[in-house]
Amino acid sequence: MAVSLDRPLSRVDGSAANARTRVIRPAAGQIRMLLLARPDIVRICAADAWQTERELILPLLDPSPIAEYRGTFAEEQATRLLWRAGFGPRPGDAERLARLGMERAVASLTRPRGVVRLIGAAPHDDHGSPLDPINTWGDDHCWWLDRMVRSDHENYAREMLELFTLGADHGYDQEDVHQNARALTGWTNDWDEEQGPVNFRFEPKLHDFGIKRIFGHRGRFDWRDSCRLAVSHPDHPTFLVRKLWGYFVGADIPKGTAQALQRAYVESGHEIRPLMEAILRHPLFYEGPRLVTPPVVWTAGLLRSSRQTITTTSWAWIASLTGQVLFQPPNVSGWNYAQWLDTSRWAGRLEAVDVALQKHVLSGKT
Numbered sequence: 413m414a415v416s417l418d419r420p421l422s423r424v425d426g427s428a429a430n431a432r433t434r435v436i437r438p439a440a441g442q443i444r445m446l447l448l449a450r451p452d453i454v455r456i457c458a459a460d461a462w463q464t465e466r467e468l469i470l471p472l473l474d475p476s477p478i479a480e481y482r483g484t485f486a487e488e489q490a491t492r493l494l495w496r497a498g499f500g501p502r503p504g505d506a507e508r509l510a511r512l513g514m515e516r517a518v519a520s521l522t523r524p525r526g527v528v529r530l531i532g533a534a535p536h537d538d539h540g541s542p543l544d545p546i547n548t549w550g551d552d553h554c555w556w557l558d559r560m561v562r563s564d565h566e567n568y569a570r571e572m573l574e575l576f577t578l579g580a581d582h583g584y585d586q587e588d589v590h591q592n593a594r595a596l597t598g599w600t601n602d603w604d605e606e607q608g609p610v611n612f613r614f615e616p617k618l619h620d621f622g623i624k625r626i627f628g629h630r631g632r633f634d635w636r637d638s639c640r641l642a643v644s645h646p647d648h649p650t651f652l653v654r655k656l657w658g659y660f661v662g663a664d665i666p667k668g669t670a671q672a673l674q675r676a677y678v679e680s681g682h683e684i685r686p687l688m689e690a691i692l693r694h695p696l697f698y699e700g701p702r703l704v705t706p707p708v709v710w711t712a713g714l715l716r717s718s719r720q721t722i723t724t725t726s727w728a729w730i731a732s733l734t735g736q737v738l739f740q741p742p743n744v745s746g747w748n749y750a751q752w753l754d755t756s757r758w759a760g761r762l763e764a765v766d767v768a769l770q771k772h773v774l775s776g777k778t
Contacts, residue, residue, distance in 0.1 A: 478672045481695045485514040489698050496660050496703065497521045497692065500713020518692045522685050569593035571744055573642060583647035584627065591624040592642075595633040643682055649674035653687065660691050663700035704749045707734035707757070711764050718768055726767060733760030 490509040494501040509517045569592040574580045598619030602611040624633045653673045657665045680686045731737045735757040
């Protein structure tokens with residue numbers, strides 16, 4: 413059925429001398445039968461995760477082109493594109509985007525230069541000082557990351573696999589979580605009485621340099637290897653494609669489309685832009701059912717469409733009324749979109765409208 417051979421791993425004790433793993437190279441016509449007969453094969457077959465993915469996964473994916481929307485691209489379609497991409501249209505935006513046509517419109521939303529023009533000025537607080545979300549969230553988040561991966565709970569290592577790369581109980585077990593937590597050790601920070609955790613950095617003396625075994629791979633792995641192994645795992649393309657699709661399209665993803673998008677993602681070297689452009693050009697994006705807009709996306713669109721930016725920290729408590737405070741989901745599984753449709757959350761959205769329009773005058777009245 414297949415040819416088996418021994419081949420050394422590339423990262424064990426700094427060399428390949430002491431490690432050997434079983435590599436299976438099936439013939440092209442036997443790949444599907446092999447995976448059906450041995451669903452665990454991807455965990456034992458290759459020392460090189462990229463090779464595994466290309467030899468075993470790509471041949472099973474639909475090689476046909478991804479469907480593209482060929483209907484009318486007018487202001488209605490341009491408005492949907494702007495809102496779902498997170499840019500509430502300002503007066504004239506949808507009209508200008510419609511004139512570009514779908515291809516150029518999508519490119520303007522996925523290329524850095526176009527996004528910079530759409531985003532506009534940096535946010536400020538009530539006193540006019542610039543807000544730095546990367547500092548205020550990033551340092552604090554990474555401080556907790558270090559506390560978690562160095563504890564017995566292994567929360568971050570598990571969430572990294574479950575929520576962000578593979579999905580719950582897909583392609584990993586508890587031992588993988590434990591070993592992944594060891595690979596993520598080594599981070600620390602200083603403490604400032606006014607700012608809290610600052611100067612987040614990697615300290616080699618805090619890192620566990622021992623040999624770990626993650627997804628069947630064995631080596632002295634660190635945080636970079638942890639990311640690489642998760643992203644190159646055969647279950648990752650399926651997880652990411654379905655996750656991204658669900659954010660932007662209201663209909664279930666067709667099987668052929670899912671496979672074609674997975675192929676595009678793998679062949680691009682795991683780049684996000686080709687995926688996003690394909691999703692934003694897909695017929696179901698424009699012809700599918702409506703989506704529940706997350707409160708933060710809706711509020712950002714409200715401000716942008718009224719030509720405003722963040723000029724007050726009041727939006728923090730308004731976010732709590734709408735049911736979505738950034739970086740504070742109700743639990744580790746993420747946000748429950750259905751909760752945003754109850755009457756109390758809609759009252760929060762009305763409060764957001766009131767605050768956004770309080771300095772505007774309509775027909776001579778505030």
